[in-house]
Amino acid sequence: MASSPCRRRRPDRSFLDVRYLGLPSASQTVVTTPGQDANVAIVLGAATATQVADVIVTGVITDGVARSLNQQKNADGTVNVLSADAIGRYPDPNVAESLQRVQGIAIQRDQGEGRYINVRGAPAAFTAVSVDGVAIPAVSPTTRAVDLDTLPSDIVSTVEVSKTLRPSQDADSIAGAVDIKTRSPFDKRRLAVSGYAGGSYNDYGGSDSRAGATVSNVFGPDHTFGALLSVSYSETNRRPDNVENAWIFDDRQTIGSGAKAKANPAYNHYVLDEALFKDYETKRTRTAVTGALEWRPDDALRAWVRGSFAEFNDDEYRDTLRFTYSDGVATGTVTDQAATYEGASIHKALRHREQDNKITTLNTGGEYTFGNGAVWDATLAWARSEQTYPHRDEVVYRSNDPQKINYDTTDHYAPTYSPFASTYYSTPANFTFRENTFRSNDTNQEDVSFKTNYELPTIIAGREVTLKFGAKYSTRDVSADEERYRDRTKTSPVNPGALADLLSGRPSRNYDYDLGVKFDHGLATDYLNGIRATSTTAASRRTPQSVTADYTANEDILAGYGQARFDIGATNVLLGLRVEKTDFEGGATSVSATNVQMPVSVKRDQTDFFPNLTLRHSFSDHLIGRFALTRAISRPDYADIVPRVLETTDSGKTTVTRGNPDLKPTLSNNLDLGLEYYLRPLGVISANAFYKDLSNYRFTLVTDGVPYVTPTTTVAQVTEARNARDGHLAGVEFNWQQTFDFLPGWASGLGLFANYTLTDAEIKTSRAFAGRDAFALPGQSDATYNAALFYEKYGFSARLSYTHRGDFLEAINATNPGLDLWVEGRGQLDFTSSYDFGNGIELFGEAKNLTDSAGVRYYGVKERTYEYEKFGYNVFVGLRFKL
Secondary structure: OOOOOOOOOOOOOOEEEEOOOOOOOEEEEOOOOOOOOOOOOOOOOOOOHHHHHHHOOOOHHHHHHHHHHHHHHHOOOOEEEEEHHHHHOOOOOEHHHHHOOOOOEEEEEEOOEEEEEEEOOOOHHHEEEEEOOEEOOOOOOOOOOOOHHHOEHHHOOEEEEEOOOOOOOOOOOOOEEEEEEOOOHHHOOOOEEEEEEEEEEEOOEOEEEEEEEEEEEEEOHHHOEEEEEEEEEEEEEEOOEEEEEEEEEEOOOEEOOHHHOEEOOOOOEEEEEEEEEEEEEEEEEEEEEEEEEEEEEEOOEEEEEEEEEEEEEEEEEEEEEEEEHHHOEEEOOOOOOEEEEEEEEEEEEEEEEEEEEEEEEEEEEEEEEOOOOOEEEEEEEEEEEEEEEEEEEEEEEEEOOOEEEEEEOOOOOOOEEHHHHOOOOOOHHHEEEEEEEEEEEEEEEEEEEEEEEEEEEEEEOOEEEEEEEEEEEEEEEEEEEEEEEEEOOOOOOOOOOOHHHHEEEEEEEEOOEEEEEEEOHHHHHHHHHHHHHHHOOOOOEOOOHHHHOOEEEEEEEEEEEEEEEEEEOOEEEEEEEEEEEEEEEEEEEEEOOOOOEEEEEEEEEEEEEEEEEEEEEEOOOOEEEEEEEEEEEEOOOHHHHOOOEEEEEEOOEEEEEEOOOOOOOEEEEEEEEEEEEEEOOOEEEEEEEEEEEEEEEEEEEEEEEEEEEOOOEEEEEEEEEEEEEEEEEEEEEEEEEEEOOOOOHHHHHEEEEEEEEEEEEEEEEEEEEOOEEEEOOOOOOOEEEEEEEEEEEOOEEEEEEEEEEOOEEEEEEOOOHHHOEEEOOEEEEEEEEEEEOOOOEEEEEEEEOOOOOOEEEEEOOOOOEEEEEEOOOEEEEEEEEEO
16 A cells, blocks of 8 residues: 555544545544654555556556646645656666656757756756755866756766755755755665666767666664665767858958958858867767665654765767868858858868766765754765766877868758868878877766754644754865867877878768768777877967866855744645855966966955745645745856856967856746646646746857967957846646546546646846847746656556757857757657566666757857757667666
């Protein structure tokens, strides 16, 4: 039988009425003594075995739905829950992919795989992520957003998304807080072994494999100790097709100078700076281990040690063919779709890039319940995130002769490029060694925290009130180090000689474009590894970039809160206040125009108050209303606030990324309203509206033609974070989940999940950029929706699901709205099915991205496509077992 959270209907009645979605209700008379707790055991649906069999849901999908909906229904605020069973019924390899199924959540992808999440249209950095309540630092040095592609979905017990915060939760989640809970050995209270293994075929790649296993048991006197170990491994081979067109707006009236000056045919037109064709061969592996030791000597005391480790390795070879139009000048007639350039160049290169992300958590703590019902708990936690690039190496060849080439992007998803009409680009003898480059990055973030809470049930003015107080201290240290080397020595051994000596016989293709032949990856890697020591010397070290890219940061947060929870009739009231004091220090190195290095730093502190009023009203047992007034914060990304200035010059073009020590945190005052109708025996129809009033919203600004002083004075394209004076994010979420077990016969196994989120957002800047002071909120899609039809009966389970998000803004161009960078909306159709043989063995299959949807980014309008990438479908077949 299932257990249920118990809720006393009226304090003056001496019986409990227990309701659990998916099971029949039960009532029981309770004899109580004032001031003392009463332990009550209730068996749901115990009338007869036949009656229970008619109602109890035993399937995997619906079991997960029942647990999730009951937790959502009884929560104080707006919460969405994904259970392990529900996650397992989607073809989702990582936590980001799983979360896209939740209403109001969209994901940002890399090579077709989910990486970051956007909750309710907000930027990814507006959502904090924790594992077993331990805050996870980001692996990237440039954002606080957590790479959720590092975390495999099969380590999860449940994922809880809190869209309205409680005072007891950290305030750094304007959009919502995601807590990933791993499994407990007391989930089964016996020796339990489960696992799975399978393989797949990737349309744009090769074979893939995934496997995992979990073992747990309880032991010792009265089985008071429990231990669990879970491991998982996956390998994915991808070969996506990818073309990038870098656009610029040419507003030079003339080109050349003096007597050689002449009218610029590209004047006031959008033209290509370069076209880059990428031929990928990528192997991605994920390894995860979770473990738990727990002690529960009685109902009043429990203690634990939990840990998790996840590693994501992306080993990538990228053959590239690049047409560099900016090396030449436009001639003849130029339009916004077509141009011809004389003096352009062609580059052929191989890049070997290996990225390794690691996330480790460890926490120990305990919880004790006193005889008067008070509860005290404390947790000491440690978390560490690491990102390294063992390889970021490239060898580049350039065409011997200036080229006259043209392009036509009228069909923006299939442009034409004149070099493909000849054999010059595919003839190795036409290229000469240009350079080799080496880059290394090491980012470490370490977080140590201690938190404690005390909950006390009491009577105030004749009313039952539960008071709760708590405090938390966390300290985070961040360090980012980058080294860049470039060697253009024309003599051996740096110069590897003829291009033909490094090529293979394998054809290189991208969509319908014939790129010639691939590099021999083994030969090229041997060359790069062999020359590394020679090319990574002081003479070839790129300065100041190798110095100015680095930074350190320390952030200490001291928080305390108090809250009261009580009932007024059918309304549950949660009232409280949280206070957080933030102390921040950051440092970098500045390099002057005369190459003098000087340490620079920023130091500041801030105290913020976060009041909270959360109401939950039961109109009936089925109809729940919610209201919340909350406040939240999003602190600046470390790289944006430290005073670093990273300058890069390539092909005569200077780009600068600089920090802004005056950058303020974004604060949000939030209003949430919700109405939920829970269907019997299992389902919900809900609508939730929200409004977020944003102050000091951070946005990324790109400005062209900024005077910039390096060892020489030039102009640059500058990227930096700024604060908008105000903004808002508003929206409404609709959700419908239902099992159709009222249908006759086989049709009673049908069910439906559907949700739709509509958002509207805008930020207003303190000054106008290109005549604009109002912008769309970066990262916000106007609409996201999911729909899934599932079937579960006779041991067979299947689900057909579709998820979609609309276009969203990625970066604002200060000088030209036509160069704002957008991401095109995308939909994806997935299918999964399984058959349970009834003996603990289950056969399952998955099909992902059946629509073969592309990933597209564009500048201003879709006709100026920046990136067009396709990654194909994936079909996976495997076995699960439970003992």
